[in-house]
Amino acid sequence: xxxxxxxxxxxxxxxxSKDDPGQRYxxxxxxxxxxxxxxxxxxxxxxxxxxxxxxNVGAGLLQPSTGTVEVFGQPLGGLNRRAxxxxxxxxxxxxxxxxxxxxxxxxxxxxxxxxxKAQAEQWLQRVGLRGFGDRYPxxxxxxxxxxxxxxxxxxxxPDIILMDEPFSALDIQTRQLMENEVLQLWxxxxxAVLFITHDLDEAIAMxxxxxxxxxxxxSRPIGEFTIDLPRPRDVAEVRVTPRFIELHxxxxxVLREEVLKGYRQQLAA
Amino acid sequence: MWSLIKPSRRNLRVWQVGLLVAxxxxxxxxxxxxxxxxxxxxxxxxxxxxxxxPLKILQRVWxxxxxxxxxxxxLWITLLETVLAFGIGTAAGLGMGxxxxxxxxxxxxxxxxxxxxxxxxxxxxxxxxxxxxxxxxASKVALGVTLTFFIVFFNVYQGVKEVSPVVLAxxxxxxxxxxxxxxxVYLPSATSWVFSSxxxxxxxxxxGAVVGEYLGSSQGVGYLILQAEGSFDINTVxxxxxxxxxxxxxxxxxxxxxxxxxxxxxxxAGETEKL
Numbered sequence: 001x002x003x004x005x006x007x008x009x010x011x012x013x014x015x016x017s018k019d020d021p022g023q024r025y026x027x028x029x030x031x032x033x034x035x036x037x038x039x040x041x042x043x044x045x046x047x048x049x050x051x052x053x054x055x056n057v058g059a060g061l062l063q064p065s066t067g068t069v070e071v072f073g074q075p076l077g078g079l080n081r082r083a084x085x086x087x088x089x090x091x092x093x094x095x096x097x098x099x100x101x102x103x104x105x106x107x108x109x110x111x112x113x114x115x116x117k118a119q120a121e122q123w124l125q126r127v128g129l130r131g132f133g134d135r136y137p138x139x140x141x142x143x144x145x146x147x148x149x150x151x152x153x154x155x156x157x158p159d160i161i162l163m164d165e166p167f168s169a170l171d172i173q174t175r176q177l178m179e180n181e182v183l184q185l186w187x188x189x190x191x192a193v194l195f196i197t198h199d200l201d202e203a204i205a206m207x208x209x210x211x212x213x214x215x216x217x218x219s220r221p222i223g224e225f226t227i228d229l230p231r232p233r234d235v236a237e238v239r240v241t242p243r244f245i246e247l248h249x250x251x252x253x254v255l256r257e258e259v260l261k262g263y264r265q266q267l268a269a
Numbered sequence: 270m271w272s273l274i275k276p277s278r279r280n281l282r283v284w285q286v287g288l289l290v291a292x293x294x295x296x297x298x299x300x301x302x303x304x305x306x307x308x309x310x311x312x313x314x315x316x317x318x319x320x321x322x323p324l325k326i327l328q329r330v331w332x333x334x335x336x337x338x339x340x341x342x343x344l345w346i347t348l349l350e351t352v353l354a355f356g357i358g359t360a361a362g363l364g365m366g367x368x369x370x371x372x373x374x375x376x377x378x379x380x381x382x383x384x385x386x387x388x389x390x391x392x393x394x395x396x397x398x399x400x401x402x403x404x405x406x407a408s409k410v411a412l413g414v415t416l417t418f419f420i421v422f423f424n425v426y427q428g429v430k431e432v433s434p435v436v437l438a439x440x441x442x443x444x445x446x447x448x449x450x451x452x453x454v455y456l457p458s459a460t461s462w463v464f465s466s467x468x469x470x471x472x473x474x475x476x477g478a479v480v481g482e483y484l485g486s487s488q489g490v491g492y493l494i495l496q497a498e499g500s501f502d503i504n505t506v507x508x509x510x511x512x513x514x515x516x517x518x519x520x521x522x523x524x525x526x527x528x529x530x531x532x533x534x535x536x537x538a539g540e541t542e543k544l
Contacts, residue, residue: 061438079441091439095457095534104453105443138536156443 003073005160005192006035006058006083011067013053027053029218031067033211035160038190042203043221044255045213046262051196052088055162058194059085071160084158086149088165092137098148099124099133105156123151127181143174150178154185160192168198179206179235187232200255204247205235212254215262223254297323321503329508340512346489348516350406350478354413355471355520362418362470363463366425367455376426383422391415395484404485413477417470421463428462429455461535464528471520479513 011031017023027050035041043051056062057069060080069076071083092101099120106116124133127147137145146166153161163182167175183206186193197203203210204227212223227247229238238244276284298304300320302313310316333340369376395412402408432455440454482491490509497505 059442061441081444083442085439085442087435087439089435090433091435093436093440093454093457095460097534104440104445108440108444108446108449108453136534138534152439152443 003070004034005037005039005072006033006194007070008033008054008057008064009068009070011054011057011064011069013050013057013062014065026218027216028213029220031220033221035192035194037072037159037192040186040193040195040206040208041211042195042197042207042209043211043213044197044200044203044251045219046215046255046259047198048262048266049213049216049219049258051198051213052164055085055164055194055196058160059083059162061085080160082158083160083162084153084156086153086161086163086166088168090137090145092145092148092152094137097134097136098129098140098144101137101148102133102151102155105152109156119155120151123155124148126185127151143170143178146170146178147181150182150185154189157189158191160194161186163193163195165197167202175202176236182206183233183235200248200251201239202235204229204244204251205233205238210251212251212258215258215265222258223251225251293323296320318501318503321507325504326508326511329504330511333508333512340490340493343488343490343493344512344516346406347475347478347482347491347513350409350413350481350489351471351474351520353406353410354477355417355474357410358414358417358470358474359421359463359467361414362421362466363425363459365418366422366459367429367451370426370429371451371455383419387419387423392480395481398481399485404487409478409481409486409489412481413474416473416477420466420470420473424462424466425459428459431462432458461532464524464532467524467528468521471524472517475513475517475520 009032011033012026012029014024014026017025031054033041033043033054043054045051053062057064058080060069060076060078060083069080071080092098093104096104099117102123103111103113103116103120106119107113111119121130121133124130127150129144129147129151132140132144137148140148146169149166167178170178179202195203195206200210207227210225210227211221212225213219214222225247229241229243229247274280300316300322301324302317304313307313307316310319369379391412394415395408398408398411402411436458437450437454440450445453478489479491479494482489483495486492490513494506494509497503497509
């Protein structure tokens, strides 16, 4: 058996307040999660359940308090060099044009400028932004900026793609377009994807497997569902198939309780 | 008729120049001997003595530049001091700001000293610099550097501290090493802060140069003004101030020009920012 692309084992993350060391907050506790090579795994859960924390651990941006992270069988120390990370917030460098942003990673890794530029142009075209290469991020719409981010991440051809609610800020139409684009790109490249979202529909429509997290603090996976919908899928069309609704009901049954719990906790806080 | 002269974006310059002319005209009317009956002073010579006469001042400026042509050497010295102080102070502030912002421990150790050095009235250092560096250009540059350094330093420090953590994490994930982060993330992110400080610091570099000359020198516009003050020649003093102001404006415009070139990635007012 080949090693999983990304394996988190018994990962816990406890944050200590800087001002008051007595204040501790355990975001995730004892999380074990595996993403196989070429597998598309989504993690869903109520807000504030530490989904992003998990992703940061997988990226190597955050050291877990306990537990281990393995990348293709190798223990992870420092940044995860084989992963590309698409952030939830604006992550483009505002002082670089779209093309310069896309080629940034290649440049950092020492590629020849001409080669990097050609690849950046190619990727901009692939995400439907041909001719927008010399625009600055503030001159692009939110959806376009997300596409640039996508191109910026994928141009490096990472073996693992980490996505943190990448489309949560987009309107529903743009969002479905982007989801389909991502699925198409994934279909052709078959990379391991760890996709974080709070949108159950999105998770089911796109993934091979959906992991449900409990409400925080100290959240952990409480359910795992294999999505056996046929591929290729269209995210809009697949939503109305009976199997989708069946899966949705099954997962929602688990998630509902946690969402309510998370909501009550937020009200109490 | 009113629609033509009503202040608007189009005739901005006309109004600006008009205001300047108006100030000079009022100044002239109030100070020219014998033009209006003196209402503040005992006789009509006193207003001119205390406030100078615009016509004579402009004559003096004209003479400096085109008749005797003796201001160039002084102006050159003053501008040289200003530009050197500005350049050295900015470079040092930039380097120090980047260093301290990126190594918190060093920043914590040096913090009280930087605060102390910044709150010290630095003009009193001028005589010390004169002793150390002589009465030439170097002592004025040193004074100017102490004035400009802190402005740039604090702005760079703040600018680096406020780099978006997401942009930073993204650049790291894209494979940027420490030096690349410095070159491609910290530095560009700090530039907008640096430029807002450069407008202030170019003015202060001028102050350093002129105050330095004023306290002891044999050349420079500050020296000219000092000489004129010694003989109560208000017109020459005013002419010197006028020339200095004009060149301070010019330097500020140059900084603005550089800013527009380097900061073209920033959303400008009037151009809606899409979110």
